[in-house]
Amino acid sequence: GAVVSQHPSWVICKSGTSVKIECRSLDFQATTMFWYRQFPKQSLMLMATSNEGSKATYEQGVEKDKFLINHASLTLSTLTVTSAHPEDSSFYICSASSSQQARYYEQYFGPGTRLTVT
Amino acid sequence: DQQVKQNSPSLSVQEGRISILNCDYTNSMFDYFLWYKKYPAEGPTFLISISSIKDKNEDGRFTVFLNKSAKHLSLHIVPSQPGDSAVYFCAASAGGAQKLVFGQGTRLTINP
8 A cells, every 4th residue: 555656757858848747646645745856865855745735835945936836636746847957857756645544744755756857 | 954864874784684774863853753765766665663752663674763862763674685775764753744854865785
């Protein structure tokens, strides 16, 4: 149980274009989804937290107009990187948790999406 | 400000021996701690967790110890197996919040 998928697993896009990454919880209802970014050999940096049906809460320093997050259903959240630049190239990982779980603070992670902006 | 620190970027252990991964934290509000394992190009996988009301939690080969006075936790893996080679992250949360703060990770290599 507690499977989270991400699509695509990798994407290459040109500078100035937008890219959408999907995160799905396959076997549970994710009341909360999180988006992380990981630079090489560094920790996971939380970008934003989204609760189903409400606006995402962004961490300090993360541009909400650049990284658009939508959590329209209990099984799907999307991250759209708008007007991508080479510095946005990174490994993006989503995670999901459910308030219906006894241990709701445990997050289940997707496999990640490698974004390369050329 | 790095609230969760894993000061050893890498650790090499002989197969069959004990692996000990360490993690320190600075925020006294943290009351729940988790360990995740991560393979390259994959998302982290939950391993084991511990609440601040406990000082030890065991699950098979994995044991997590928490020393609140020292703000230190450790993950023990015994016996270590080649499949344990991965990057291990410790993470912490505060006050029932779902937001996790991660350490930098420790790359564990198990040598046959």
